Amino acid sequence: MKVISRQRNSKFCLVCGLDNPFGIRGAFYNMEDGRVMSPFQFHFNHQSYPQRVHGGMITTVLDELGIRAVWAKNLDDTVFGVTTSLTTKYRKPAPYETDLISVGEVLSETKRFFIVSAKLYDPDGVLYAESELKYIKLPADVISKGVDVHDQMPYLVEDGVTELNFNF
Numbered sequence: 001m002k003v004i005s006r007q008r009n010s011k012f013c014l015v016c017g018l019d020n021p022f023g024i025r026g027a028f029y030n031m032e033d034g035r036v037m038s039p040f041q042f043h044f045n046h047q048s049y050p051q052r053v054h055g056g057m058i059t060t061v062l063d064e065l066g067i068r069a070v071w072a073k074n075l076d077d078t079v080f081g082v083t084t085s086l087t088t089k090y091r092k093p094a095p096y097e098t099d100l101i102s103v104g105e106v107l108s109e110t111k112r113f114f115i116v117s118a119k120l121y122d123p124d125g126v127l128y129a130e131s132e133l134k135y136i137k138l139p140a141d142v143i144s145k146g147v148d149v150h151d152q153m154p155y156l157v158e159d160g161v162t163e164l165n166f167n168f
Contacts, residue, residue, distance in 0.1 A: 002032040009155040015064040036072035042096040053094040062118035062131040065104030081135035094128040
Protein backbone atom coordinates (compact mmCIF):
# COMPACT_ATOMS: atom_id res chain seq x y z
CA MET A 1 0.00 0.00 0.00
CA LYS A 2 1.26 3.46 -0.89
CA VAL A 3 2.70 5.76 1.78
CA ILE A 4 1.54 9.37 1.40
CA SER A 5 3.95 10.83 3.97
CA ARG A 6 5.72 10.24 7.24
CA GLN A 7 4.50 11.81 10.48
CA ARG A 8 6.65 13.74 12.94
CA ASN A 9 8.42 12.15 15.91
CA SER A 10 8.76 13.71 19.32
CA LYS A 11 11.75 13.96 21.62
CA PHE A 12 10.77 11.82 24.61
CA CYS A 13 7.44 10.06 23.97
CA LEU A 14 7.66 6.40 25.00
CA VAL A 15 6.35 5.32 21.58
CA CYS A 16 7.67 7.87 19.07
CA GLY A 17 10.38 9.77 20.95
CA LEU A 18 13.70 9.59 19.16
CA ASP A 19 15.61 10.80 22.25
CA ASN A 20 14.06 8.27 24.65
CA PRO A 21 16.58 5.45 25.26
CA PHE A 22 13.84 3.15 26.63
CA GLY A 23 11.26 3.89 23.94
CA ILE A 24 10.22 2.22 20.73
CA ARG A 25 11.15 5.14 18.44
CA GLY A 26 8.32 4.24 16.08
CA ALA A 27 7.94 5.66 12.58
CA PHE A 28 4.34 6.48 11.59
CA TYR A 29 3.14 6.69 8.01
CA ASN A 30 0.05 8.30 6.48
CA MET A 31 -1.34 5.70 4.09
CA GLU A 32 -3.25 6.20 0.84
CA ASP A 33 -6.41 4.68 2.36
CA GLY A 34 -6.47 7.23 5.23
CA ARG A 35 -5.05 4.90 7.87
CA VAL A 36 -1.80 5.20 9.81
CA MET A 37 0.73 2.35 9.92
CA SER A 38 3.85 1.88 12.01
CA PRO A 39 6.31 -0.98 11.51
CA PHE A 40 8.48 -1.42 14.63
CA GLN A 41 9.88 -3.83 17.21
CA PHE A 42 9.37 -4.02 20.94
CA HIS A 43 12.62 -4.58 22.84
CA PHE A 44 13.57 -6.91 25.68
CA ASN A 45 13.12 -4.07 28.18
CA HIS A 46 9.40 -3.96 27.23
CA GLN A 47 8.76 -7.49 28.50
CA SER A 48 6.49 -8.83 31.20
CA TYR A 49 7.22 -12.55 31.25
CA PRO A 50 10.27 -13.68 29.29
CA GLN A 51 9.62 -13.68 25.52
CA ARG A 52 6.40 -11.64 25.95
CA VAL A 53 5.76 -7.94 25.65
CA HIS A 54 4.04 -6.35 28.63
CA GLY A 55 0.34 -5.75 27.94
CA GLY A 56 0.70 -2.16 29.10
CA MET A 57 3.30 -1.54 26.40
CA ILE A 58 1.01 -3.03 23.77
CA THR A 59 -1.84 -0.78 24.89
CA THR A 60 0.51 2.22 24.94
CA VAL A 61 1.37 1.65 21.27
CA LEU A 62 -2.30 1.25 20.35
CA ASP A 63 -3.14 4.44 22.28
CA GLU A 64 -0.49 6.37 20.31
CA LEU A 65 -2.28 5.41 17.10
CA GLY A 66 -5.36 7.39 18.12
CA ILE A 67 -4.23 10.91 17.42
CA ARG A 68 -2.02 9.70 14.60
CA ALA A 69 -5.00 8.08 12.88
CA VAL A 70 -6.77 11.46 12.85
CA TRP A 71 -3.63 13.06 11.43
CA ALA A 72 -3.49 10.38 8.70
CA LYS A 73 -7.18 10.66 7.82
CA ASN A 74 -7.10 14.45 7.53
CA LEU A 75 -3.42 14.82 6.54
CA ASP A 76 -3.28 17.47 9.28
CA ASP A 77 -1.16 17.23 12.43
CA THR A 78 -2.62 20.32 14.10
CA VAL A 79 -5.49 18.46 15.80
CA PHE A 80 -4.79 17.26 19.35
CA GLY A 81 -6.73 15.36 21.96
CA VAL A 82 -6.56 13.04 24.92
CA THR A 83 -7.88 9.54 25.48
CA THR A 84 -11.18 9.35 27.36
CA SER A 85 -11.68 5.59 27.06
CA LEU A 86 -9.77 2.63 25.72
CA THR A 87 -10.67 -1.05 25.52
CA THR A 88 -8.01 -3.56 24.53
CA LYS A 89 -8.46 -7.20 23.62
CA TYR A 90 -5.29 -9.28 23.69
CA ARG A 91 -5.45 -12.09 21.14
CA LYS A 92 -1.97 -13.68 21.42
CA PRO A 93 1.19 -12.98 23.41
CA ALA A 94 3.28 -10.48 21.44
CA PRO A 95 7.00 -11.22 21.10
CA TYR A 96 9.78 -8.67 21.44
CA GLU A 97 12.75 -8.28 19.06
CA THR A 98 10.35 -9.28 16.26
CA ASP A 99 8.95 -7.20 13.39
CA LEU A 100 5.42 -6.00 14.12
CA ILE A 101 3.10 -3.42 12.62
CA SER A 102 0.46 -1.28 14.25
CA VAL A 103 -2.48 0.05 12.24
CA GLY A 104 -4.89 2.82 13.22
CA GLU A 105 -8.11 3.93 11.56
CA VAL A 106 -10.68 6.58 12.44
CA LEU A 107 -14.11 4.98 12.86
CA SER A 108 -16.00 8.23 13.50
CA GLU A 109 -15.26 11.89 14.10
CA THR A 110 -17.31 14.82 15.36
CA LYS A 111 -16.39 18.39 16.21
CA ARG A 112 -15.43 17.35 19.79
CA PHE A 113 -14.60 13.63 19.69
CA PHE A 114 -13.17 10.87 17.56
CA ILE A 115 -13.21 7.09 17.85
CA VAL A 116 -10.35 4.97 16.54
CA SER A 117 -9.67 1.31 15.91
CA ALA A 118 -6.06 0.31 16.54
CA LYS A 119 -4.54 -3.13 15.92
CA LEU A 120 -1.21 -4.87 16.32
CA TYR A 121 -0.12 -7.50 13.80
CA ASP A 122 2.95 -9.37 12.65
CA PRO A 123 3.94 -9.14 8.95
CA ASP A 124 1.99 -12.33 8.18
CA GLY A 125 -1.25 -10.79 9.43
CA VAL A 126 -1.40 -12.54 12.81
CA LEU A 127 -3.44 -10.29 15.13
CA TYR A 128 -1.91 -9.85 18.60
CA ALA A 129 -4.16 -7.14 20.06
CA GLU A 130 -6.84 -4.64 19.13
CA SER A 131 -8.27 -1.56 20.79
CA GLU A 132 -11.15 0.82 20.39
CA LEU A 133 -10.35 4.27 21.69
CA LYS A 134 -12.33 7.46 22.25
CA TYR A 135 -10.60 10.84 22.35
CA ILE A 136 -11.77 14.33 23.16
CA LYS A 137 -10.28 17.03 20.97
CA LEU A 138 -8.37 19.64 22.97
CA PRO A 139 -5.94 22.37 21.99
CA ALA A 140 -2.31 21.44 22.68
CA ASP A 141 -1.90 24.34 25.13
CA VAL A 142 -4.80 22.99 27.21
CA ILE A 143 -3.27 19.50 27.31
CA SER A 144 0.16 20.81 28.42
CA LYS A 145 0.26 24.43 29.50
CA GLY A 146 3.27 26.35 28.27
CA VAL A 147 4.52 23.59 25.98
CA ASP A 148 5.28 24.40 22.35
CA VAL A 149 4.14 21.43 20.26
CA HIS A 150 6.69 22.14 17.54
CA ASP A 151 9.46 22.15 20.14
CA GLN A 152 8.28 18.75 21.45
CA MET A 153 7.71 17.14 18.02
CA PRO A 154 10.64 18.51 16.04
CA TYR A 155 11.69 15.49 14.04
CA LEU A 156 10.44 14.84 10.54
CA VAL A 157 12.70 12.05 9.31
CA GLU A 158 12.49 11.57 5.58
CA ASP A 159 13.41 7.91 5.18
CA GLY A 160 12.38 7.29 1.57
CA VAL A 161 9.64 4.78 2.48
CA THR A 162 7.02 4.94 -0.28
CA GLU A 163 5.17 1.68 0.26
CA LEU A 164 4.32 -0.73 3.09
CA ASN A 165 3.38 -4.19 1.89
CA PHE A 166 0.83 -5.21 4.49
CA ASN A 167 -2.68 -6.20 3.49
CA PHE A 168 -4.76 -5.92 6.61
